[in-house]
Amino acid sequence: MNNLKQLHEAFETLISDFVDPREALAGDDGQLWQDVAAGSSASHPLALERLADVRRDCRQLLVTNEYAINGVENRISYIVGSGHTYQAVIRKHAAAPDALASEVQRVLDEFLEANEWHNRQQEIVRRMDRDGEALLRLFTDPSGETRVRFIDPEDVRTPDRLRDDPAASHGVLTDPADVETVRGYYVDGVLLDASEVQHRRANVDRNAKRGLPLYTPVRKNLRRAEKLLRNMSVVAEIQSAIALIRKHRAATRTGVEQLVASGSDAATATPSGRIEQLTQYGAGTILDAPAHVEYDFPATGVDASAFVSILQAELRAIAARLVMPEFMFTSDASNANYASTMVAEGPAVRMFERLQAAMARDDRDVMWRVVTNAVATGRLPANTRQLVDVQITPPEVVSRNALDDARIMDLAYRRGIVSPQTWSRQLGLDYDQEQQNRMMHEGGMSDDDVPNDQ
Incomplete structure (x- = not known):
């Protein structure tokens, strides 16, 4: 009997000290991390069902959370800005007439205008941040013009008959x-x-078939920040709404009610039928209280600064995920200097330039598809791609001195290092259009005298 009792005591001690080794693999949401062997990055780091849930969460944040909206809008402003410029030029050492570059430029300009490409660029960034990917479908009409439309991520899925085929997973x-x-x-x-679809993915490896939304790792931070701000505002509103509380130490309930009624300026009935006495205190009112009446002012106990520091810590964690200065994410510039932040060596500048370069590569692929479609219908010669290149210039991200930049470009132009066309692109101008404008100005040409390229 004693042995059995000792055995029970030993098991109780063992069970109370037991630690589940899987707890080390659980996130703060209580869910276990996915086994690498169970889902390699060749398919996707998340199962398709869970990826849909994550995408749904991030979409909700981009609709309801002001911080999430501000972060994405700022990324659009710096990555896209006023829009990238696209210039068709003759390749180095290529023997081709300048007219060919003009023809290619006309095709590109028609595409940019017909597809409202600047607005579409902004939507591309928004979709990649919100959904983790942007899918563009390209259509070609009989005249060789290219049209672009978006495909929603949830529309890309594997048919039931191919669910067991790894090559067709995730709808790809x-x-x-x-x-x-x-x-x-x-x-x-x-x-x-x-060939009909361009798939831009974000935040995953090249061998992952689908992308991950930008806010995937900080969704809880965004929700906590939103709830903390809401609770701070509600508490402050309640505390500041109650001007004072009178404490009657030695009075009955009936006596207090009579005192309130006698000192009130008006009485009103609440929706529940209760009579509420109203007293108005003007600015600078001095109250005289009997010895047994005490006044308490709850608003004096409001200390929002303690919560603000916690809120700022949460927002800094989210800004760190975006590789952005805190003021870009929170719109609070009190602790930051734009000129010292947006310099060439700053991490935010490096990140934006990297994202611009990635976008330019994807855009160049679209432009080449536009050129290929025009070649297929005979609008351009068959060897156009061998003779013409497309140069893409994004807007400047670095905070620069415009006068110093102009002097540097002027010196480079005088030394024969840069061309007027390159200088125009640096200024965000269309060289051919500006030359035509100069001809009109210097020669007194009217609009009717301008040659029509169509």
Whole structure:
């Protein structure tokens, strides 16, 4: 009997000290981290169902959370800004007439205008931040003009008949031996050839088929910041709404009610039928209280600064995920200097320039598809791609001295280092259009005298 009792005591001690080794693999949401072997990055770091939940959460944040909205809008402003410029030029050492570059430029300009490309660029950044990816479908009409439309991520999914085929996972059909070689996309059950779709992914490796939303790791921070700000405001509102509380130490309930009624200026009935006495205190009112009446002012106990520091810590954590200065994310510039932050060596500048370069690469691919479609319909010569290049210039991110930059460009131009066309792109101007404007100004040409390129 004693042995059995000792055995029970030993088991109780062992169980109370037991630590589940899986707890080390759980996040702060209580969910276990995914086993690497169970879902490699070749398919996706998240299961498709959980990815849809994450995307839904981030979409909700981009609608309701002011901090999340501000972060994405600022990224659009710096990555896209006033818009990228696209210039068709003759390749180095290529023997081609200048007219060919003009023809290609006309095709590109038509595409940019017909597709409202500047607005579409902004939407691309918003979709990649919100959904983790942007899918563009390209259409070609009989005249060779290209049109672009967006595909919603939830419309790309694997048909039921192919659920067990790893090459068709996540709605993306790839080469069975190479996940980076995409064959097509299943959109609403229909397989579209990869040449019809451009898929821009964010925050994942190259061998991941789908992207991850920008705010995936800081969704809880955004919610906590929103709730903390709401609670701070509600508490402060309640505390500041109660001007004072009179404490009657030696009075009955009936006596207090009679005192309130006798000192009130008006009486009103609440929706529940209770009579409420109203007393108005003017500015600078002095109250005379009997010895047994005490006054308490609850608003004096409001200490919002203690919560503000916690809120700022949460917002700094989110800004760190965006690789942005805190003032860009919170719009609070009291502790930051724009000129000292947006310098060439600053991490935010490096990040924005990196994102601009990635966007320019993707945009160049679209522009080449536009040129290829024009070649296929005979609008451009078959060897256009061998003779013409497309140069893309994003807006400047670095805070610069405009006068110093102009002097540097002037010196480089005088030494034969840069061309007027490059100088124009640096200024965000269309060189050909500016030269035409100069001809009109210097020669007194009217609009009717301007040659029509159409």
